[in-house]
Amino acid sequence: MNGYNFAYLDEQTKRMIRRALLKAVAIPGYQVPFGGREMPMPYGWGTGGVQLTASILGADDILKVIDQGADDTTNAVSIRHFFQRVAGVETTTATTAADVIQTRHRIPETPLRAGQILVFQVPIPEPLRFIEPSEQETRLMHALEEYGVMHVKLYEDIARYGHIATTYAYPVKVDGRYVMDPSPIPKFDNPKLDGNPALMLFGAGREKRLYAIPPHTRVESLDFEDHPFEIQRWEHACALCGSDHSYLDEVITDDQGGRMFVCSDTDYCQSRRGEVA
Amino acid sequence: MYVAVKGGEQAIARAHRWLADRRRGDRERPELEVAQIGDQLRLAVDRVMSEASLYDPELAALAFKQASGDLTEAVFLLRAYRTTLPRLAVSEPLDTAGMRIERRISATYKDVPGGQILGPTYDYTHRLLDFLQLAGAEVPPAETRDDVTDAEPCPQILELLNDEGLVEQAIDDGSEPMDITRDPPDYPMDRAARLQMLARGDEGYLLALGYSTQRGYGRNHPFAGEIRLGQVEVEIHVDEWDETICVGEIALSECQMINQFGGSREAAPQFTRGYGLAFGHNERKTMAMALVDRALRAEELGEPISGPAQQAEFVLAHADSVDASGFVSHLKLPHYVDFQSELDLLRRLRREHAARQAELDSARDTASPQPEER
Amino acid sequence: MGQRHREQREMETRERVAGETGSAAWPGLSDPAHDSQRLFRQILGAMSEPGTLETLAVPVPPSDALGAALWGVVLTLCDLETRVWIAADLDSPALRQALTFHTGARITDDPESADFALLTHESFDPQTSFALGSDTYPDRGTTLMVAVERLANVGPSMLSGPGIETTRALDIGDTAGCRALMDRLAANRASFPQGLDMIFGCGARLAAVPRSTRVTRADAKEVN
Numbered sequence: 001m002n003g004y005n006f007a008y009l010d011e012q013t014k015r016m017i018r019r020a021l022l023k024a025v026a027i028p029g030y031q032v033p034f035g036g037r038e039m040p041m042p043y044g045w046g047t048g049g050v051q052l053t054a055s056i057l058g059a060d061d062i063l064k065v066i067d068q069g070a071d072d073t074t075n076a077v078s079i080r081h082f083f084q085r086v087a088g089v090e091t092t093t094a095t096t097a098a099d100v101i102q103t104r105h106r107i108p109e110t111p112l113r114a115g116q117i118l119v120f121q122v123p124i125p126e127p128l129r130f131i132e133p134s135e136q137e138t139r140l141m142h143a144l145e146e147y148g149v150m151h152v153k154l155y156e157d158i159a160r161y162g163h164i165a166t167t168y169a170y171p172v173k174v175d176g177r178y179v180m181d182p183s184p185i186p187k188f189d190n191p192k193l194d195g196n197p198a199l200m201l202f203g204a205g206r207e208k209r210l211y212a213i214p215p216h217t218r219v220e221s222l223d224f225e226d227h228p229f230e231i232q233r234w235e236h237a238c239a240l241c242g243s244d245h246s247y248l249d250e251v252i253t254d255d256q257g258g259r260m261f262v263c264s265d266t267d268y269c270q271s272r273r274g275e276v277a
Numbered sequence: 278m279y280v281a282v283k284g285g286e287q288a289i290a291r292a293h294r295w296l297a298d299r300r301r302g303d304r305e306r307p308e309l310e311v312a313q314i315g316d317q318l319r320l321a322v323d324r325v326m327s328e329a330s331l332y333d334p335e336l337a338a339l340a341f342k343q344a345s346g347d348l349t350e351a352v353f354l355l356r357a358y359r360t361t362l363p364r365l366a367v368s369e370p371l372d373t374a375g376m377r378i379e380r381r382i383s384a385t386y387k388d389v390p391g392g393q394i395l396g397p398t399y400d401y402t403h404r405l406l407d408f409l410q411l412a413g414a415e416v417p418p419a420e421t422r423d424d425v426t427d428a429e430p431c432p433q434i435l436e437l438l439n440d441e442g443l444v445e446q447a448i449d450d451g452s453e454p455m456d457i458t459r460d461p462p463d464y465p466m467d468r469a470a471r472l473q474m475l476a477r478g479d480e481g482y483l484l485a486l487g488y489s490t491q492r493g494y495g496r497n498h499p500f501a502g503e504i505r506l507g508q509v510e511v512e513i514h515v516d517e518w519d520e521t522i523c524v525g526e527i528a529l530s531e532c533q534m535i536n537q538f539g540g541s542r543e544a545a546p547q548f549t550r551g552y553g554l555a556f557g558h559n560e561r562k563t564m565a566m567a568l569v570d571r572a573l574r575a576e577e578l579g580e581p582i583s584g585p586a587q588q589a590e591f592v593l594a595h596a597d598s599v600d601a602s603g604f605v606s607h608l609k610l611p612h613y614v615d616f617q618s619e620l621d622l623l624r625r626l627r628r629e630h631a632a633r634q635a636e637l638d639s640a641r642d643t644a645s646p647q648p649e650e651r
Numbered sequence: 652m653g654q655r656h657r658e659q660r661e662m663e664t665r666e667r668v669a670g671e672t673g674s675a676a677w678p679g680l681s682d683p684a685h686d687s688q689r690l691f692r693q694i695l696g697a698m699s700e701p702g703t704l705e706t707l708a709v710p711v712p713p714s715d716a717l718g719a720a721l722w723g724v725v726l727t728l729c730d731l732e733t734r735v736w737i738a739a740d741l742d743s744p745a746l747r748q749a750l751t752f753h754t755g756a757r758i759t760d761d762p763e764s765a766d767f768a769l770l771t772h773e774s775f776d777p778q779t780s781f782a783l784g785s786d787t788y789p790d791r792g793t794t795l796m797v798a799v800e801r802l803a804n805v806g807p808s809m810l811s812g813p814g815i816e817t818t819r820a821l822d823i824g825d826t827a828g829c830r831a832l833m834d835r836l837a838a839n840r841a842s843f844p845q846g847l848d849m850i851f852g853c854g855a856r857l858a859a860v861p862r863s864t865r866v867t868r869a870d871a872k873e874v875n
Binding site: 004008010016033034035036037038039040042043044045047067068069072073074075076077078081104105106123133134135136161162163165167168169184185186187188206208209232247248249250264 | 285286288289353356357359360361363458459460461462463464465590591594599600602603604605606607610611612613614615617618619620621622625626629
């Protein structure tokens with residue numbers, strides 16, 4: 001795109017983000033403040049992820065962008081177009097072929113491999129925010145490793161509903177130290193954070209925070225001995241590929257209450273169908 | 278057979294074409310020129326420049342046109358453009374005392390040196406729709422006093438109170454202010470950083486917060502000490518020549534609010550100040566900003582923090598319309614994966630609730646004796 | 652007069668001076684946008700998988716005390732928003748000029764205010780008060796760039812923790828300084844999240860050990 005630098009951001013902004021990324025990797029799960037910039041898409045639509053991707057992406061990289069696990073959702077299409085325009089990179093929908101994957105709300109079903117980078121879009125990076133609205137307070141709570149309130153909140157759910165009522169953006173503890181918001185992925189995806197061979201980077205543009213989980217890092221979902229962490233399960237298999245182990249979207253098929261369940265990860269579903277066929 | 282929805286790319290392209298068509302409107306009528314907007318919708322342009330934090334009337338007018346008159350969208354367009362601009366120089370502090378005045382009023386004195394100058398204001402207009410404008414009536418030219426447009430710079434009214442030490446002085450300690458464009462917010466923030474954030478803040482938001490202080494949520498007894506609008510020179514220092522040169526003029530609005538005095542056993546009582554500054558003709562914004570600025574000084578001045586406008590983190594974190602509109606509008610993005618998680622849990626909780634209820638009912642049926650007949 | 656403006660001017664002046672005095676013999680990146688992206692990905696890889704060895708394709712600087720890899724890190728990460736501290740054994744007018752010419756970085760004598768520190772295993776002093784960050788802002792610490800004796804994935808130090816599936820051996824050399832560096836890294840665990848992150852260079856080779864890494868001696872019990 002004429003008039004703009006490679007990958008849109010100017011080099012100085014990229015360097016600022018790169019320095020912050022190194023600190024994020026050095027202190028897994030800690031939210032590093034960074035001088036986030038306005039991007040040509042709205043805050044809340046992935047500007048944090050876009051800035052991170054723009055700072056790491058190279059001309060030879062192959063990029064995949066997903067939203068809700070799907071490559072063809074409108075915002076995924078829009079962000080993919082953006083990078084095609086400003087960086088001229090090759091894009092793919094195949095998880096296995098991608099070097100960099102930018103995602104909103106899902107981790108691909110296909111296991112990631114060493115060398116891949118998964119960039120998460122994060123709306124509210126602070127896992128304690130809905131318990132304590134003040135940034136000054138939550139910063140102190142992280143410093144003092146004072147996470148009791150989070151357990152109290154989860155336990156209140158158990159008292160009221162019999163279950164922990166957090167189904168997505170389920171808090172995790174990284175390498176035994178920082179409690180971290182894994183972004184609004186369903187808790188179904190939380191186990192994939194643990195010991196993943198890929199590097200996972202998280203960017204919150206509006207809140208101007210970025211953080212990281214290096215490869216092979218211990219990531220535990222918070223839970224209780226008598227209420228261990230568990231993930232969602234479906235009574236159905238995917239109506240398209242027959243998968244009985246992937247995250248399923250419920251699709252309403254008619255006005256008679258008819259519905260079906262299909263994989264939310266479109267690439268995974270398609271490649272399974274390709275293998276079967 | 279169900280087929281997953283495809284064609285996102287095509288849908289986006291078509292939506293954008295439809296939008297452009299709507300924006301253009303009836304082709305029988307001439308298209309709006311950007312210059313007309315800059316000329317005739319001046320206040321909208323000024324607001325866009327102010328909240329986008331970029332002084333460029335032409336591009337602000339373009340943004341307003343491109344946004345079909347949606348101010349928040351126009352602010353966003355111009356702000357996003359601003360990100361791509363290199364920073365060539367940093368200006369000297371603007372000297373608003375040297376302003377070429379178009380309007381300058383004080384509510385605290387009947388008359389002031391230099392005079393009260395109403396300027397082009399909506400104040401005292403009767404808010405009656407002017408149907409003649411529907412018919413395209415000619416507008417007679419303005420009559421201005423020659424001595425006003427070329428007036429000598431007027432002294433700042435608050436400085437007149439200085440002689441007696443009645444009003445607090447804002448002293449420049451020479452420290453480099455935080456730069457809210459480059460540095461992430463780091464609470465608590467000092468006044469220089471707060472004022473930058475307020476200057477970018479959404480006018481409606483600041484207006485509501487400023488208003489709330491007048492109604493008792495953090496009251497600080499304001500007087501409009503001085504409001505001035507006009508042109509101010511922008512200067513930069515050129516090291517090579519060791520000289521300060523003027524690189525242009527910008528229109529500014531400034532409000533100096535005088536507020537109830539503070540003081541202590543050690544310090545003599547003094548009026549305190551709230552300050553508002555904005556690009557262009559943005560008087561309401563500067564007044565609201567000055568009220569909120571003063572409210573945010575509660576802690577510094579040893580006042581109890583009782584109103585929302587006094588809570589710095591709350592006020593500052595939510596002031597930017599680009600932040601706010603982005604995050605509110607992101608709710609339009611697909612969230613069906615998380616919604617599915619919630620559905621799943623809710624169904625489970627309801628099943629369990631029903632089972633418990635049934636258990637209770639049957640336990641009651643077997644355990645409780647038949648009520649005796651009366 | 653804004654500080655940044657002044658700095659920019661100073662940098663431009665320095666650029667002219669440097670050009671005239673020929674310190675441009677210290678090479679820059681021929682394609683800044685793409686070269687620095689490529690180098691950064693290698694540095695990011697090194698930092699996120701501690702102890703792994705990367706070989707950086709960077710033009711070799713005229714002084715080999717620093718080495719090509721660390722010079723590449725400097726060119727990739729430093730700019731006028733960063734402060735750099737230089738140990739006495741690396742310090743030279745030529746390096747200073749090259750640093751300001753290519754990056755615009757500010758050179759500081761105060762290790763505590765430095766974002767980056769350039770040193771060698773010989774000049775490493777555990778007593779130097781580099782910034783460790785605070786418990787509330789642990790990221791505000793100095794990143795050390797240290798030229799070491801050698802880099803190999805054999806004993807004597809064993810690394811584990813984030814970025815390492817099981818354990819990884821790292822050898823940076825036998826000198827007292829090299830041992831002191833590994834001891835210092837081992838001590839990071841006790842002060843975590845405060846701590847020092849280090850990038851090691853040896854010629855064109857590079858490895859990194861951040862504060863999250865557990866460092867033990869292969870021939871001894873855990874150090875901390």
